[in-house]
Amino acid sequence: xxxxxxxRLLLAVITFLGITLVTFSVIQLAPGDPxxxxxxxxxxxxxxxxxxxxxxxHWGLDQPISTQYVRWLKRLxxxxxxxxxxxxxxxxxxxxxxxxxxxxxxVLAMGISLLISIPTGVYSAVRKGRTFDTxxxxxxxxxxxxxxxxxxxxxxxxxxxxxxxxxxxxxxRSEGFxxxxxxxxxxxxxxxxxxxxxxxxxxxxxxQSRFVRSNMLxxxxxxxxxxxxxxxxxxxxxxxxxxLRNTLIPIVTLMGLMLPSVLSGSAILEVMFQWPGIGRLMxxxxxxxxxxxxMGISSIxxxxxxxxxxxxxxxxxxxxxxxxxxG
Amino acid sequence: xxLEVQNLTTEFVTDDGVATAVDGVSWGVxxxxxxxxxxxxxxGKSVTAMSVMRLIPTPPGRIVGGRVLLHSExxxxxxxxxxAPIDLLSIPDREMRRVRGARVAMIFQEPMSALNPVMTxxxxxxxxxxxxxxxxRRDAYASAVDLLQxxxxxxxxxxxxxxxxxxxxxxxxRVMIAMGLSCNPELLIAxxxxxxxxxxxxxxxIELLLELRDQTGMGVVLITHDLGVVAEMADRVxxxxxGRIVESADTQQIFSSPLHPYxxxxxxxxxxxxxxxDRLNVIPGQVPDPxxxxxxxxxxxxxxLTRRLAADGGGDRSTEVLERCIRxxxxxxxxxxxxxxxxxxxxxxxxxxxxxxxxGATQ
Numbered sequence: 001x002x003x004x005x006x007x008r009l010l011l012a013v014i015t016f017l018g019i020t021l022v023t024f025s026v027i028q029l030a031p032g033d034p035x036x037x038x039x040x041x042x043x044x045x046x047x048x049x050x051x052x053x054x055x056x057x058h059w060g061l062d063q064p065i066s067t068q069y070v071r072w073l074k075r076l077x078x079x080x081x082x083x084x085x086x087x088x089x090x091x092x093x094x095x096x097x098x099x100x101x102x103x104x105x106x107v108l109a110m111g112i113s114l115l116i117s118i119p120t121g122v123y124s125a126v127r128k129g130r131t132f133d134t135x136x137x138x139x140x141x142x143x144x145x146x147x148x149x150x151x152x153x154x155x156x157x158x159x160x161x162x163x164x165x166x167x168x169x170x171x172x173r174s175e176g177f178x179x180x181x182x183x184x185x186x187x188x189x190x191x192x193x194x195x196x197x198x199x200x201x202x203x204x205x206x207x208q209s210r211f212v213r214s215n216m217l218x219x220x221x222x223x224x225x226x227x228x229x230x231x232x233x234x235x236x237x238x239x240x241x242x243x244l245r246n247t248l249i250p251i252v253t254l255m256g257l258m259l260p261s262v263l264s265g266s267a268i269l270e271v272m273f274q275w276p277g278i279g280r281l282m283x284x285x286x287x288x289x290x291x292x293x294x295m296g297i298s299s300i301x302x303x304x305x306x307x308x309x310x311x312x313x314x315x316x317x318x319x320x321x322x323x324x325x326x327g
Numbered sequence: 328x329x330l331e332v333q334n335l336t337t338e339f340v341t342d343d344g345v346a347t348a349v350d351g352v353s354w355g356v357x358x359x360x361x362x363x364x365x366x367x368x369x370x371g372k373s374v375t376a377m378s379v380m381r382l383i384p385t386p387p388g389r390i391v392g393g394r395v396l397l398h399s400e401x402x403x404x405x406x407x408x409x410x411a412p413i414d415l416l417s418i419p420d421r422e423m424r425r426v427r428g429a430r431v432a433m434i435f436q437e438p439m440s441a442l443n444p445v446m447t448x449x450x451x452x453x454x455x456x457x458x459x460x461x462x463x464r465r466d467a468y469a470s471a472v473d474l475l476q477x478x479x480x481x482x483x484x485x486x487x488x489x490x491x492x493x494x495x496x497x498x499x500x501r502v503m504i505a506m507g508l509s510c511n512p513e514l515l516i517a518x519x520x521x522x523x524x525x526x527x528x529x530x531x532x533i534e535l536l537l538e539l540r541d542q543t544g545m546g547v548v549l550i551t552h553d554l555g556v557v558a559e560m561a562d563r564v565x566x567x568x569x570g571r572i573v574e575s576a577d578t579q580q581i582f583s584s585p586l587h588p589y590x591x592x593x594x595x596x597x598x599x600x601x602x603x604x605d606r607l608n609v610i611p612g613q614v615p616d617p618x619x620x621x622x623x624x625x626x627x628x629x630x631x632l633t634r635r636l637a638a639d640g641g642g643d644r645s646t647e648v649l650e651r652c653i654r655x656x657x658x659x660x661x662x663x664x665x666x667x668x669x670x671x672x673x674x675x676x677x678x679x680x681x682x683x684x685x686x687g688a689t690q
Contacts, residue, residue, distance in 0.1 A: 222440060223435060223437060223440040223441040224440065224441055224442055224443040224444070226382060226435070226441070227435060227441045227442065227443070227451075227503075227506075228443070228454075229382055229427070230380055230382060230427055230428060230432070230433040230435075231427065231428040231454060231455040231458065231506070232424045232425060232426070232427035232428035232429055232455070232458055232459060233424070233428075233454070233458065234424060241446075241454075242443050242446075245443075245445050245446070246443070246444070246445055249445070319445065320444075320445060321444070321445060321447075321490040321492070322444060322490070322492050
């Protein structure tokens with residue numbers, strides 16, 4: 001197990017280097033550069049060639065990409081992500097204030113969707129072909145076909161037009177949040193979370209529920225289910241103790257695979273709901289060619305994803321003894 | 328009698344029609360007796376066993392007729408009153424669950440897939456013990472260790488915490504047997520218990536089952552296609568073909584004087600160690616599709632007798648026989664000959680078997 005973990009960690013480091021190198025090259029190859037974007041030509045402002053060259057030299061952008069990448073890596077070793085080119089704040093600070101909001105949203109969406117999708121998926125499998133299964137299946141398929149951002153547009157428009165005053169459609173806090181009592185703050189936060197969480201959760205829910213159902217169906221068809229019945233166990237124990245337990249293995253895998261898309265997939269919704277998460281930060285950083293912020297976010301997401309994959313494999317070993325004793 | 332199966336009929340509904348997998352099968356097994364049900368793949372022997380346990384997946388399967396009577400041990404009932412047998416096919420699910428695993432246990436072939444891969448073997452045995460014997464966790468584990476010891480697993484106190492994939496095939500089958508025995512069942516149904524195992528391991532498992540039968544006095548129903556296993560284990564044999572029993576007798580008689588052409592064919596197809604053969608003998612043709620059984624006796628297209636006579640092409644005798652085997656439909660639409668006793672405890676279902684026409688009561 002120890003050797004396995006070390007092996008996996010080494011692989012993760014190599015993967016990390018690969019990811020950052022590619023990101024670094026690609027963002028630099030994109031047209032436009034952060035210095036030129038500092039000024040808006042449409043406002044009639046212009047930058048002298050001298051100032052431009054000086055600023056480029058200041059940020060080290062006059063160096064070849066390879067040199068820049070090595071410099072960036074060296075700083076990273078001391079956990080220095082550099083400063084944002086657009087507002088000169090440390091990249092780490094910018095990320096640190098945004099990351100919790102994205103993580104909160106992702107965990108909430110994953111948690112809610114699992115809480116709903118496991119029971120519905122299991123029950124659909126047990127009642128395969130009956131009314132419940134067909135009804136839920138149809139509903140989920142319909143939901144799955146509508147992307148979250150489409151629903152977001154509908155919801156935002158609806159709330160704005162009806163209007164539903166008490167339901168905020170952007171940001172995470174109302175004005176005067178600091179003056180509210182503790183319970184008032186919780187309610188205020190919950191209101192802000194409501195719409196974006198709905199838009200974020202239901203596509204996951206639809207997908208996971210079908211996934212749980214098909215895996216549960218496969219488990220139910222196995223011989224050990226017949227053995228469990230032959231022991232005299234009631235259907236509930238047969239399904240939960242023997243069926244669901246085996247279904248958990250693919251579910252854990254799925255969650256690991258979904259982590260990257262959940263973390264990055266929120267970008268569109270974050271922009272639409274003015275959510276102060278890293279998705280929106282990334283969106284803005286890319287449009288301003290803010291190289292170091294982009295690199296900072298990519299690194300953090302890469303680390304989270306790699307850690308997530310590692311944890312998935314460890315969790316896998318926990319639910320599946322065959323992996324635990326394997327190699 | 329311990330368990331009596333009467334006229335059991337089980338069907339499967341398929342897209343192409345209704346397939347009768349088990350068609351009016353009757354047999355019985357006594358305490359301490361090993362009854363073998365033999366036949367080719369698809370003859371309905373496993374479906375028979377699953378029907379007894381009421382483990383037929385419904386739909387597509389359904390038990391459409393018959394009774395499965397489980398008798399209580401004579402004299403066990405308080406006051407010596409004669410306890411009525413219970414019909415396993417008509418009791419509610421709740422009661423059936425109290426029978427499964429407790430009074431009638433079943434073990435399966437392919438112990439790798441029949442054991443849950445994510446539970447320790449101990450946990451799987453303990454599950455049954457706690458359910459039926461109401462022991463607490465610690466006593467149940469102690470009992471599981473005892474059982475593993477009894478079925479010949481070395482270091483059972485360690486093995487009890489192993490997962491199925493950590494054991495060899497033979498060990499897994501021993502675990503299955505331990506699980507089956509965990510609640511001291513009166514009847515053990517063993518569905519191809521040795522099929523997936525090496526020959527040497529097969530012999531050990533057979534030895535073990537015989538030993539356990541002697542110790543506990545339980546009845547055993549052995550489902551197998553392996554006549555070698557039958558010869559070594561069984562007291563009595565029922566031969567099944569295409570969903571029906573074609574011959575039933577004690578093991579000695581089946582091997583020494585088989586009466587049904589199918590049984591004769593099966594025995595004839597066994598390789599002989601005392602004779603050199605270029606090819607193994609086979610029964611020509613294939614098991615009929617249960618959706619389209621041939622008219623008359625459903626074995627006739629493969630039957631030596633009818634084929635020989637048909638090849639003769641004429642003669643009063645052959646016409647008469649062919650008429651009877653192929654077209655006779657007086658007993659039921661299918662026109663199969665019913666199973667009849669031709670001598671004590673020797674039943675056969677063939678118009679041409681010696682003594683059949685004058686034979687005793689239909690079984």
